Amino acid sequence: MNGFSAFVRKEATEIVRTWRIWVLPGMLLMFALTGPLLAKYTPEIIGAVGGSQAAAILKAIPKPTYLDSYAQWAKNLTQIVLFAVIIIYGGLISGERKSGTAVLVLTKPVSRTAFVVAKALVHSVFLAVAVTVGTLVTWGGTALVFGKAAGGPLWSSAMAWLAFGVLFIAIMTLLSSLLGSQAGAAGIGLGVFALISIAGLWEPLATYSPVGLANAPMVLAAGKESAILWPVVTSLALSCVLVALAAWAFRTKEL
Numbered sequence: 629m630n631g632f633s634a635f636v637r638k639e640a641t642e643i644v645r646t647w648r649i650w651v652l653p654g655m656l657l658m659f660a661l662t663g664p665l666l667a668k669y670t671p672e673i674i675g676a677v678g679g680s681q682a683a684a685i686l687k688a689i690p691k692p693t694y695l696d697s698y699a700q701w702a703k704n705l706t707q708i709v710l711f712a713v714i715i716i717y718g719g720l721i722s723g724e725r726k727s728g729t730a731v732l733v734l735t736k737p738v739s740r741t742a743f744v745v746a747k748a749l750v751h752s753v754f755l756a757v758a759v760t761v762g763t764l765v766t767w768g769g770t771a772l773v774f775g776k777a778a779g780g781p782l783w784s785s786a787m788a789w790l791a792f793g794v795l796f797i798a799i800m801t802l803l804s805s806l807l808g809s810q811a812g813a814a815g816i817g818l819g820v821f822a823l824i825s826i827a828g829l830w831e832p833l834a835t836y837s838p839v840g841l842a843n844a845p846m847v848l849a850a851g852k853e854s855a856i857l858w859p860v861v862t863s864l865a866l867s868c869v870l871v872a873l874a875a876w877a878f879r880t881k882e883l
Contacts, residue, residue: 631739635746643754648716652755655712656762659704664769667696694774695851698782701766702849705759705789706842713755713793714817717800719810720747721878726808741875748801748871752794759790784856785848791860792841796821798867802874805881838863 643649671689719726721744763786771777799820803813827839834840840859847854 632742632746635742636750639746639750643750648754651716652709652712653758653761655709656758657765659701659709660762660765661769663700663704663766664697664773667692667700667770668773670696692774694770694777695781695849697766697770697774697777698785698849698851699846701763701782702785702789702845705786705793706845710789710793710796710821711818713796714800714821715814717751717797717804718812718814718817719804720751720797720801721804721874722808722810722813723804725881740879744801744805744875744878745871748798748867748874752797752867755793755797756790759786759793762786778851781849781851785845788841788848788854788856788860789845791863792838792845795838795841795863795867795870798870798874802870802877805874805877834859836862838866 670692763782767777767779767782770782796817800813800817803816804810807813807816821842824839825842828834828842834843835855836858838859840854840856841863844854844856844859848856
């Protein structure tokens with residue numbers, strides 16, 4: 629893949645010098661900082677705004693624990709952050725084609741495959757770093773707020789989601805290679821997420837395929853066991869296949 633290292637440096641530089649360095653990390657940091665506090669003080673918030681029914685509601689709510697903080701983090705990852713990943717990366721390849729950057733770069737003796745693979749790899753690493761930092765902040769904040777924060781449920785949940793997030797970067801890389809519209813790719817990506825979430829309700833499929841990662845982070849964050857070995861392995865393998873397909877699709881496109 630001619631030019632792979634150059635493309636990696638280009639993509640990393642663009643992340644650091646553009647809005648991308650702020651959006652996902654900023655979102656993750658906000659959730660990491662506010663999640664433990666929200667989990668801890670939700671009963672007080674309900675009591676303050678619940679009016680005459682607050683007492684009855686509070687009786688039905690168990691006392692918050694550190695696992696509620698972990699659940700808050702997992703919920704934000706599986707919903708808001710994943711939606712952001714789908715929307716942001718809907719134009720990962722098509723945006724370069726529209727802006728003309730791809731034409732300028734690929735007129736040189738470099739590989740289109742390297743162009744696509746470098747993008748998928750760099751942004752997967754970027755997501756991994758952002759999620760790891762956010763999880764560390766959540767872990768520390770939970771320990772401060774609750775005085776207890778066993779790491780196992782939190783980290784297993786976050787790493788399971790990360791495999792799912794990398795899969796969706798691969799999905800969006802393929803969709804962005806096939807389609808010329810960021811909105812169109814994002815719309816299909818959201819539809820894929822909905823289908824995976826529904827498919828995850830079928831236990832045999834959830835046990836042995838990536839669809840099991842749709843619900844696994846929430847289960848793990850609650851301190852329960854979830855068989856994620858095969859979902860993680862198949863998710864990473866499928867990610868590689870999808871990026872290879874994206875590279876093939878991009879090679880067939882006119883710039």
